[in-house]
Amino acid sequence: MESRGWQRKDLLGLEELSKKEIEIILENARSFKEISEREIKKVPTLRGKTVGLLFFEPSTRTKLSFELSAKRLSADTLSFSSASSSIVKGESLLDTIKNIEAMRVDLVVIRSSSSGAVFQIAQQVSMGVINAGDGCHEHPTQGLLDLFTIYQKKGRIEGLKVCIVGDIAHSRVARSDIYGLKKLNAEVVVCGPATLIPSQIEKLGVRVSYSLEEALKDADVLNILRIQKERGVDCQIPSWREYRQQFGITRERLKRARKDILIMHPGPINRGVEIDSEIADLSSSILEQVNNGLAVRMAIIYLLANR
Amino acid sequence: MRKRRILVKQGRVIDPNSRRDEITDILICEERICKIEKEIKEKEVEVIDARGKIVIPGLVDIHTHLREPGREDEESIKSGAEAGAKGGFTTLCCMANTQPVVDNQEVVRFIYEKAKEARINIYPFGAVSKGLKGEELAEFGELKEAGVIGLSDDGRPISDAKLLRRALEYAQMFSLIISVHSEEERLSERGQMNEGFFSTKLGLEGIPDIAESIAVARDIQIAEFLHLPLHFAHISTRKSVDLIREAKKRGVRITCETAPQYFSLEESLLCGFDTNLKVNPPLRSKEDVEAIKEGLSDGTIDAIASDHAPHSEEEKNLPFDKAPFGSIGLETALAVGITELVEKKVLTLSGLIEKMSLNPARIFNLPAGELDVGKQADLVVVDMDRRWKVKKEDILSRSKNSAFLGRELKGLVMTTICKGEVVYTFNGDNL
Numbered sequence: 260m261e262s263r264g265w266q267r268k269d270l271l272g273l274e275e276l277s278k279k280e281i282e283i284i285l286e287n288a289r290s291f292k293e294i295s296e297r298e299i300k301k302v303p304t305l306r307g308k309t310v311g312l313l314f315f316e317p318s319t320r321t322k323l324s325f326e327l328s329a330k331r332l333s334a335d336t337l338s339f340s341s342a343s344s345s346i347v348k349g350e351s352l353l354d355t356i357k358n359i360e361a362m363r364v365d366l367v368v369i370r371s372s373s374s375g376a377v378f379q380i381a382q383q384v385s386m387g388v389i390n391a392g393d394g395c396h397e398h399p400t401q402g403l404l405d406l407f408t409i410y411q412k413k414g415r416i417e418g419l420k421v422c423i424v425g426d427i428a429h430s431r432v433a434r435s436d437i438y439g440l441k442k443l444n445a446e447v448v449v450c451g452p453a454t455l456i457p458s459q460i461e462k463l464g465v466r467v468s469y470s471l472e473e474a475l476k477d478a479d480v481l482n483i484l485r486i487q488k489e490r491g492v493d494c495q496i497p498s499w500r501e502y503r504q505q506f507g508i509t510r511e512r513l514k515r516a517r518k519d520i521l522i523m524h525p526g527p528i529n530r531g532v533e534i535d536s537e538i539a540d541l542s543s544s545i546l547e548q549v550n551n552g553l554a555v556r557m558a559i560i561y562l563l564a565n566r
Numbered sequence: 567m568r569k570r571r572i573l574v575k576q577g578r579v580i581d582p583n584s585r586r587d588e589i590t591d592i593l594i595c596e597e598r599i600c601k602i603e604k605e606i607k608e609k610e611v612e613v614i615d616a617r618g619k620i621v622i623p624g625l626v627d628i629h630t631h632l633r634e635p636g637r638e639d640e641e642s643i644k645s646g647a648e649a650g651a652k653g654g655f656t657t658l659c660c661m662a663n664t665q666p667v668v669d670n671q672e673v674v675r676f677i678y679e680k681a682k683e684a685r686i687n688i689y690p691f692g693a694v695s696k697g698l699k700g701e702e703l704a705e706f707g708e709l710k711e712a713g714v715i716g717l718s719d720d721g722r723p724i725s726d727a728k729l730l731r732r733a734l735e736y737a738q739m740f741s742l743i744i745s746v747h748s749e750e751e752r753l754s755e756r757g758q759m760n761e762g763f764f765s766t767k768l769g770l771e772g773i774p775d776i777a778e779s780i781a782v783a784r785d786i787q788i789a790e791f792l793h794l795p796l797h798f799a800h801i802s803t804r805k806s807v808d809l810i811r812e813a814k815k816r817g818v819r820i821t822c823e824t825a826p827q828y829f830s831l832e833e834s835l836l837c838g839f840d841t842n843l844k845v846n847p848p849l850r851s852k853e854d855v856e857a858i859k860e861g862l863s864d865g866t867i868d869a870i871a872s873d874h875a876p877h878s879e880e881e882k883n884l885p886f887d888k889a890p891f892g893s894i895g896l897e898t899a900l901a902v903g904i905t906e907l908v909e910k911k912v913l914t915l916s917g918l919i920e921k922m923s924l925n926p927a928r929i930f931n932l933p934a935g936e937l938d939v940g941k942q943a944d945l946v947v948v949d950m951d952r953r954w955k956v957k958k959e960d961i962l963s964r965s966k967n968s969a970f971l972g973r974e975l976k977g978l979v980m981t982t983i984c985k986g987e988v989v990y991t992f993n994g995d996n997l
Contacts, residue, residue, distance in 0.1 A: 274767075353883060373885030374758075374769040375839030394887065395769030431769060457766035 265562045269381045269388040272397035273438035281406065281442060287558035288407050288551070295331070295553055305334040308564050311359045311367040312338035314391070315352060318370055320526055320549060321391050321400070325368045328556035334564065337364070353380060360384050366564050369393075374431075387563040395429045401525050402435025404555040406443065408548050409480055412521050416443040422474045424450045424506055425484030425533055428457040432525045433484060437463050450474035451484075451506060454495040471506050475516045483508055483524045486533045499532055508534045513542070523548055570986060571595050573608055577616025577947060581623060581937040582920035592621065594943040597986040602939055614981055614988075616947045622919045623937040624656025624686075624944030624984060625900060628745070628926040629720070629799055629823060629871035631892070632658070632688075634680060635673065636665025641876040641964045643677065646896070647684030649874075649963035651990035653896040654979040656686045656944035657927070657934045662693040663721040669693040669704040671712035678713060685989040686982075687944070689715040689932065694733045694744060698722050703733055710740040716930045718745040720799055723781055725751060727788060734794045743930055745797045748781035748806070749847070758887050760833045760848045768836060770886060773848050779805035786810070790818045797929055798822035800873050802847040804857030811866040821929045822866070825873040826895060826902035827969050829858045829912075841882045842967045845875070846891035849969075859912045862921065869926040870918075872899045876965030893969035898956055900948070902970060904977035915950075943986040952978040 264283050273281070294302060310329040314322050322338070329336045339355065352371065359367060366387040369377045374394030381388040392398040409416055421440055427433045427449045440447050447465040449456060456467055468474040475481065486502065496502050513520070522543040530536045539545060572594040579602070580587050586602075593601035593608060627650065633641040641649075643660070650658050660677065662668035668677065668690050681688035692709035694717045696702045706717065717737055724730040724746060737744055754777035759765050761772025782798060786809060789796035801807060801822045810822050833849045843849060861867040875892025882889050903922065907913040913921070927935030937945055956970045982990040 352885065371885060373887045376885035378839050379841075379885065393769075394885075397769070428766075429769075434767075434769060458761050458772060459763035460766050462763045463767070 265566060268563070268566065270399055270559055270563060271378055271381055271388065271390045273399050273402045273435045273442070274397065276442070278442045281403070281439060284403055284555065284558050284562065285407055285410060287561060288403070288554040291557040291561070292551065292554035295550070301331050301333060303333045304561060305329070305332040305564050308334045308365045309363070310334045310336050310560060310564070311364040312336055313355065313359065313367055314338070314340040314370045316370050316372040316392070318391070320552070321370065324549070324552045325391065325556050328553050329560055331553070332557055332560060334560065352376065353383065356380050356384060360386050366560065387566070389559060389563065392431050394431065396431055397435045398431040399435050400552070400556055400559060401432050402439045403559070404548055404552040405432075405436050405482060405523060405525070406439045407551045407555050408523060408544055409521065411551065412544060413479060416440065416445050418444065418446070419479040420446045420448070420477055421480040421482065422448045422450055422478040423482045423484065424471060424474065424508070426455040426486055427451050427460065427484070428455045429487055430484050436482060437465055448474045448478070452496050452502070471512060472515065475512065478516060478520060480521045480523065481508070481516070483522065483534050485525060485527060486529055488529060488532070503532055507532065508538055510535065510537060513538065571608065571611040572614060572983065572986065572988070573606060573611040574614045574616050574621055574945070574947065577619050577621035579621045579937065580916050580919055582916050582924045583936045584938055586937075587916060592945070594983065594986050597942055599937065599939055599941055599943045614947060619947050619949050619980060620915070621937070622946050622948060623923040623935050624946055624982065625654045625922045626657040626926040626932060626934045627655050627872050627874070627896065627899070628659045628716075628869060628930055629825070630658045630660050630874045630896065631663065631876065632660040633664065633876055635676060639964070640878050643680040643688055644683045645962070645964045646874070647686045647688060649894070649896040649961070651686050651982045651984065652962050652979060653898065654900045654946040654948065654982055655896060656946070656982060656984040656989075657689065657932060658686065659689045659691060659715055659930065659932075661720045662691045662718055663698055667693050667698050668714070669696050669698075669709070671708050674709060674712035674714055685987065686984045687934065689713070691716050691718045691720070691745065693717065694719045694724060695729060700725055700729060703729070703736060706737055706740050706742060710742060714742070715932060716743045716745055716797075718747070718799065720745060720747045723747050723749040723751060727784060730785065731788050731792065734789065734792050734796060738794055741931070743795055743797050745799045746785050747799050748778055748785050750777045750780045753777035753780070757848070758844065759836050760850045762833065762851060764833045764836060768839070775803040775805055775850065775854065778803050778847055779809060782806045782809050786813045786818060786820060789820055790816070793819070795819040795821070800825050800828070800847055800871070801861070801867060802828040802850050802858065803854050807857045807861035807866055811861065811864070814866065821868045823869040823871040823926070824858050824862065824867050825871055826899050826906070827893060829855060829862060830902050830906040831855075831969060839886045841884065841886055841889035842893060842971060843969050844886060844889055844891055845873075845893050845969060859907070862907065863912050868921065869929060870899065870903060870921045871926065872896050874963070876963055877967045878965060879967075882967045892967065894961070894963045894965055894967055896963065897961060898968060898970045898975065900979065901954070901975035901977045904950065905975045909976060944984050946979055946983070947981040949978045949980050950976070952976070954978050
């Protein structure tokens with residue numbers, strides 16, 4: 260494991276990372292992936308360190324993944340989730356974190372439904388902070404595991420054509436993916452209903468397409484975003500049925516795509532809405548992403564805790 | 567008992583109304599200015615040395631939130647008045663969105679009662695609609711009798727076009743001007759900042775500029791249709807400025823104000839998620855900031871108001887989307903104007919003073935904004951060359967949520983006199 264060149268206290272987003280820093284994380288993830296394939300998956304690297312897992316928004320896989328990553332590095336974990344009302348959630352957020360800090364926790368992993376909340380916290384504490392998703396802003400570990408999965412499957416990122424399809428406006432995954440992919444010189448197309456493509460996103464260096472057929476043409480990678488059904492439609496799309504007709508990933512649609520297209524999804528999936536079950540189960544790398552997520556998160560925890 | 571007299575010596579006196587701009591002496595006897603002459607020799611007077619300083623009419627703020635009654639933890643009439651005096655204001659017009667709302671004479675009387683503790687002039691706005699609900703008209707006759715100087719539902723737009731129409735018609739009987747907060751709420755709902763590249767980047771729900779200008783366009787048409795006056799609060803976009811400019815050319819009887827943040831701060835500053843920069847209307851684009859300056863310079867924008875909006879530290883120290891909108895502004899408005907408008911030659915010094923005293927006073931028919939013999943002695947001595955930094959510990963307002971924290975500004979109030987009394991004096995330790 261190599262942590263030279265790593266300076267940061269926090270991992271808040273991919274926007275602020277340099278290409279070099281992203282490469283350091285991915286290199287470390289490669290080594291940790293090897294460890295996860297051994298019979299004994301645990302290393303003593305972070306014995307005596309404590310990682311706090313603070314999830315102020317529901318999460319299954321991200322939380323489990325962080326917890327297991329920390330444990331495989333022999334760090335102790337303590338976790339907290341809150342299902343309280345938003346204002347109480349907001350108020351308790353900083354107070355809770357200050358309390359955790361007083362317990363001399365080395366590193367905290369935070370998820371919040373508010374964009375920027377993790378940035379605000381990181382400015383006010385001295386322990387390391389990992390953003391596990393803040394509102395519609397960034398989800399850097401997901402972005403990094405997506406990059407890692409593409410590397411593993413395609414052997415490179417530079418020059419690949421990546422299509423991200425779905426609700427781009429409300430997706431923190433899309434933003435982190437875009438920053439990472441652009442830094443590693445991939446070509447990015449975002450595709451979805453015009454009502455869910457945010458204002459002036461082209462300025463991030465991506466192309467916008469409203470036609471899935473067109474966006475899929477020549478794509479090497481397809482990243483399908485989860486449709487956030489809980490948000491409701493609020494004039495944005497006529498119905499889920501029509502969404503599926505226009506943007507759902509079906510076998511029929513994939514017939515016109517490249518044979519070797521890599522299909523990813525950050526999960527949890529809405530079967531039959533943004534992706535058909537047979538594609539999710541047979542042709543996608545969704546579970547591979549989950550596995551890679553562990554390696555990437557181990558790498559990040561290792562780098563930040565060993566700084 | 568001897569009469570109280572103050573002699574302000576050798577300041578550069580600027581009075582936009584009389585177009586006076588000269589170095590002269592001013593003698594104040596009791597509450598009024600009794601003499602303005604090149605050199606006044608009087609004994610037994612309190613002398614204020616204004617050499618090298620400017621002397622201007624006391625500033626008039628037509629958009630202040632003083633939070634009393636209801637949120638005295640954030641501001642009180644007294645603390646707001648102290649902050650105002652420090653910023654060079656001698657008249658504050660406070661908005662009606664208190665708890666309870668200023669929609670009946672009891673609350674108006676309460677405010678005037680509390681205003682006795684304040685050493686500057688406090689005038690309340692009354693609400694346009696009962697409880698600011700936008701449903702039924704408040705009792706304008708009763709409010710006027712109790713002493714409101716204008717009407718506003720500020721904080722909330724008047725979404726119902728018919729209610730605004732009726733309000734304008736009814737308010738004319740009492741010569742009350744309505745100040746509207748123009749916002750099409752269906753377009754701005756859930757919004758946190760100006761919609762554009764930066765809202766996309768930050769993942770914050772956007773408030774499009776048309777949420778303001780569509781409402782401005784509608785409100786202009788209502789005023790035009792009725793041939794009645796109407797005042798627009800806190801204009802922040804190019805589109806609104808263009809609409810108002812065109813309407814004024816046609817002779818529509820509208821006036822408008824902007825606030826310092828809209829000619830000095832851009833949306834890109836929000837990249838650090840600083841909730842003190844979360845205001846409504848939101849900080850806009852560079853182009854909008856330029857357009858606000860143009861509007862100030864060509865006279866489309868009549869006045870600059872602080873939109874002083876105190877919020878507690880607990881409320882502002884929340885995630886961006888949970889924090890309330892608003893920035894305090896009384897203590898920085900003049901200096902931001904000097905730094906951003908006078909120094910950058912958008913307005914002359916006299917032009918800036920006019921938009922912060924004479925014009926706002928005229929819009930709402932207030933006995934203020936002039937510095938002349940016989941007028942109430944409300945005046946301010948300002949050191950134009952002094953640079954200072956906005957620091958939390960120096961803020962007099964009970965709330966510290968300033969959008970200008972950490973900024974260096976030029977122009978510092980040395981003395982504020984209201985009704986012939988010195989109500990604020992800068993002492994070096996304050997900064």
